[in-house]
Amino acid sequence: MVAGWFTKSDDEEGFRLLGTRCGACSAVFFPREDALCRNPACAGGVLTEVALSKRGRVWSYTDGRYRPPAPYVSDPESGWQPYTLLAVELAAERMVVLGQAVPGVTVADLSVGTEVEVVPGILSEDADTVWTTWQWRPVEEER
Amino acid sequence: MNEVAVLGAGMHPWGKWGRSFIEYGTAAARAALADAGIGWADVRSVVGAGTIRCGYPGHVAGAAFAQALGWQGTRVTSVYAACASGAQAIDTARAQILSGIAEVVLVVGADSAPKGFFAPAGGDRPDDPDWLRFRLLGATNPAYFALYARRRMALHGDTPDDFARVKVKNAAAGALNPYARYRTAVSAGQVAASPVVADPLRLLDVCATSDGGAALVLSSMEYARRHGAGDPVRIRAVSTVTPVYPRTEPGLPDIATDSAVAAGPPAPGFRESIARAAYEEAALGPEDLSLAEVYDLSTALELQWYEDLGLCPEGEGAGLLRDGATALGGRIPVNASGGLASFGEAVPAQAIAQVCELTWQLRGTAGERQVTGARAGMTANQGLFGHGSAVVAVS
Numbered sequence: 047m048v049a050g051w052f053t054k055s056d057d058e059e060g061f062r063l064l065g066t067r068c069g070a071c072s073a074v075f076f077p078r079e080d081a082l083c084r085n086p087a088c089a090g091g092v093l094t095e096v097a098l099s100k101r102g103r104v105w106s107y108t109d110g111r112y113r114p115p116a117p118y119v120s121d122p123e124s125g126w127q128p129y130t131l132l133a134v135e136l137a138a139e140r141m142v143v144l145g146q147a148v149p150g151v152t153v154a155d156l157s158v159g160t161e162v163e164v165v166p167g168i169l170s171e172d173a174d175t176v177w178t179t180w181q182w183r184p185v186e187e188e189r
Numbered sequence: 190m191n192e193v194a195v196l197g198a199g200m201h202p203w204g205k206w207g208r209s210f211i212e213y214g215t216a217a218a219r220a221a222l223a224d225a226g227i228g229w230a231d232v233r234s235v236v237g238a239g240t241i242r243c244g245y246p247g248h249v250a251g252a253a254f255a256q257a258l259g260w261q262g263t264r265v266t267s268v269y270a271a272c273a274s275g276a277q278a279i280d281t282a283r284a285q286i287l288s289g290i291a292e293v294v295l296v297v298g299a300d301s302a303p304k305g306f307f308a309p310a311g312g313d314r315p316d317d318p319d320w321l322r323f324r325l326l327g328a329t330n331p332a333y334f335a336l337y338a339r340r341r342m343a344l345h346g347d348t349p350d351d352f353a354r355v356k357v358k359n360a361a362a363g364a365l366n367p368y369a370r371y372r373t374a375v376s377a378g379q380v381a382a383s384p385v386v387a388d389p390l391r392l393l394d395v396c397a398t399s400d401g402g403a404a405l406v407l408s409s410m411e412y413a414r415r416h417g418a419g420d421p422v423r424i425r426a427v428s429t430v431t432p433v434y435p436r437t438e439p440g441l442p443d444i445a446t447d448s449a450v451a452a453g454p455p456a457p458g459f460r461e462s463i464a465r466a467a468y469e470e471a472a473l474g475p476e477d478l479s480l481a482e483v484y485d486l487s488t489a490l491e492l493q494w495y496e497d498l499g500l501c502p503e504g505e506g507a508g509l510l511r512d513g514a515t516a517l518g519g520r521i522p523v524n525a526s527g528g529l530a531s532f533g534e535a536v537p538a539q540a541i542a543q544v545c546e547l548t549w550q551l552r553g554t555a556g557e558r559q560v561t562g563a564r565a566g567m568t569a570n571q572g573l574f575g576h577g578s579a580v581v582a583v584s
Contacts, residue, residue, distance in 0.1 A: 047315050048325065073435075073451035077318075077444060085451050086434050105439075106343070108335035108387045114327035115308035117320060129327055131387075133336050133439055140449035142439050144326055153388045158343035169325065179325060 051077055052166070052180050053097070061166045062097035063143065063180055069094060074139045098143070101185060102134040104160040105142045109153050119170035119177075128152075132182045134162055148183040161185040190472075193286045194413035194421040195582065197225025197406035198545040201299065203370040203399045203532040210243050213402030213538070214250070214299030215257040221404035227293065227416070229258050232406070234291035238278040238298030238537035239269035241310065250537065254297045264291060272484065273429065273572030274298060275403070275540030276580055280427040282407045292412045298537035299402030306330065307398065319442040319573070326444065331395045331487065333441050335387035338489035342389065345504040347492060349389050351511070353380035355488035356393050356530050358516045363527020365517075365558040368542075370399050371531045380488075394488040399533025403542035422551045424544070426471035426581040432459040441573050460497035463577035464569060468499075471565075471581035475499035478521060479563035480550055482543035484570035485528040494569055495523065522560050525550060543568035544580050551584035 053062050065076035068083040070091025075084065076098060083090055113126045120126070130147035147156075148167060167181035199220025201213040214237070222229055235258075237250030246253040251267040264285075270277045275298040282294035306329045314320040322328040341347040360375035375393060383392035413421045432440070433455035435447030440459070457465060468474055475498055483494035492506030500521055501509040509515055515523040526532070526546040529539065547566040549555040555563075568580045 048321070068451070071451040074448040076448075077321075084434060084447070087452060106336040106340040108332055108339060108389075109385075110327050110329065110332060110387060111385045112306070112329075114323060114329050115306050116311070117309070117313075117324040118327040119324075120327075131326060131328060131332055131336070133340075140437075141435075141446050142437070143445040144322075144328060144439060144443075146326060158340065 047177060048077070050095070056166055058165045061164060062100060063164055065096055065098050066093040067096040074098070074141060076141065076143055099136045099138050101161060101163045102136040102143070104156055104158055104162060105133040105135040106158060107132045107153055107156045130156070132156070132162065134182055145180050145182045148181045151184060155184060190425060191287050192410060192423040192425050193283050194408050194410055194418060194423055195405060195544070195548045196227070196293070196408050196413060196416065196418055196421060197221040197223070198548040199224055199404045200368045200542055200545055201402035202368050203401035203535060206400045208301065208400070210240055210247065210299040210301045210402070211253050211257045213301070213400060214254050214297045214404065217299060217402035217404035218254060218258060218295055218297045221295065221406045225406035227406065230261055232263055232293055232295045234264040234266070234282065234285055234294040236266045236268060236278045236282045236294060236296045238274035238541065239267050240300045240537045241269065242303060243301060250297070270576040271572035271574065272536055272570050273540060273576035273578035274537040276427060276570070276578035277429055277576070279405065279407070279424065279541065279544060279580060280429050283424060283427055286407060286409050293406065293408040295404065295406055296541060297402070297404045298541045300535040300537055301400045302398035302535055304398065318444065322442045322444055329387070330441060331387045331390060333439065334395060334487035334490055335390045336439065337493065338390055338487060341489055341492065345507065347489065347507045349381070350377065351492065351507040352390070352394050352488040353377040354510055355485065355491045356380050358510070359485060359524050359528040359530035362517050362525050362558055363531020365556065366527045366531065369527045369531040370397070370533050390487055390489065396486055396529035397533035399535050401532065401535035401538045401542065403538040403545050405541055405544060422548045422582055422584050424580060425583050426467045428463050428467035428470065428577055428579040430462055430466045430577040432575050433462065436575070440575060459575070459577070460493065460571060463571060463579045464498045464567070466577070467567060467579035467581050473565060473581060477565050478567055480522045480525050480560045480566045482524055482526060482528070482546050482566065482568045484539070485524060485530050486534070488530070491523065491528070498567065498569060517558055517560070525555065525558050525560055540568065540570055540578055544582060547582040551582055
């Protein structure tokens with residue numbers, strides 16, 4: 047559905063969001079910008095694919111207590127389980143990227159500044175297809 | 190000064206009436222024409238603010254209203270810019286008047302909003318960021334408002350109680366407005382008891398979707414004088430600016446911000462730049478305002494506007510509210526109309542309705558919600574995808 051937005055790897059360690067970087071001004075774009083650099087001060091460079099930082103810090107967060115409308119996929123027959131939505135600041139790219147948190151993480155587990163990392167997750171699935179996506183997961187304290 | 194006169198203002202009451210947007214717009218237009226004391230046949234240009242949720246006629250709103258009012262061969266324009274549609278319609282009318290293309294222009298916006306969350310148009314459209322944010326993230330409009338609200342809590346120490354105070358204030362004003370959908374006082378306890386929509390925002394922190402319509406009759410100053418309106422309310426500035434790259438706050442419907450690697454964040458930020466452009470054009474500053482009408486899509490967002498309009502320094506919006514400065518009777522009342530908290534959102538109508546409220550306030554005819562001695566007012570909002578919108582009116 048969103049070709050080239052993240053690595054195909056199911057390996058959590060190697061999973062990355064994929065953006066593009068302008069060869070002339072170094073601006074980074076996510077979702078990827080493959081046609082033209084959007085920096086108005088840039089004369090225009092070649093845009094090449096770049097893997098974004100695996101880790102970032104929570105810029106803000108919220109959740110969805112009501113079922114969102116289509117095209118969000120959810121089974122109307124089952125009870126609504128709120129998802130958690132994060133806005134994550136990537137230091138190297140100096141940008142904020144939205145994404146859902148991994149299942150089980152609630153707003154009570156988060157605060158602005160919490161370190162998170164990007165991991166593969168399941169957006170939705172039916173009998174034939176599993177749609178994968180990116181999700182943010184709080185980084186466990188390393189001992 | 191490049192001023193245009195507001196000859197007439199009219200509205201259809203907001204609510205969930207279940208009728209066509211054309212009916213609301215036509216009613217508002219007739220009210221504005223009656224207020225201006227002119228007939229529909231005197232109008233040589235009509236500008237309709239479009240809606241994407243009413244099918245084909247919504248896209249060509251100008252002609253849809255012209256047909257409903259009765260074809261009379263007038264020049265017609267349709268404008269769509271999401272929440273800024275009404276302001277861009279006003280801007281278009283103003284440009285026609287100032288350039289001499291038209292002397293008197295009818296501006297109309299109206300909507301029949303669906304119940305619940307706004308959603309993108311149907312179909313599989315993975316090239317549309319608005320479709321993608323719903324499909325991939327389930328990110329509704331309130332989800333974005335909640336991200337901003339939580340960020341304010343972390344940065345400025347705002348609390349859910351502060352947010353609730355905005356609702357209490359706006360509901361008190363809305364109770365005095367016959368055009369508002371909700372006309373009852375709301376207590377902080379009622380806000381706190383309402384269900385969470387998107388943490389930290391509750392149902393009474395976010396505005397409803399509504400039906401509604403608003404219209405203005407604008408003219409050249411000369412036409413106004415000829416017409417016996419020697420000292421009309423005037424529109425002195427209309428700001429319709431875009432953001433400056435890189436935009437560093439996640440704006441609807443974006444999934445990510447621009448990167449600030451190649452160029453540092455602009456100063457001022459987007460919302461502030463909307464107000465600055467209007468102040469510059471109007472040759473006024475925040476200290477000159479008697480009142481402001483801002484888009485309180487969420488209670489927390491209203492506090493943000495205080496700062497972006499320069500009514501107080503950054504981070505001090507909640508303090509300004511707590512001091513009572515922005516309530517009716519305060520130093521700078523904000524959303525004397527009751528705001529979206531009391532009206533709900535009828536997208537193409539709301540920016541026009543904000544100017545209707547300024548008009549009545551500046552004429553001194555706003556009844557029980559009148560801001561004493563109002564001389565200058567500003568409206569502010571922003572539309573999806575980066576449409577700035579602010580209007581300055583003076584008396």
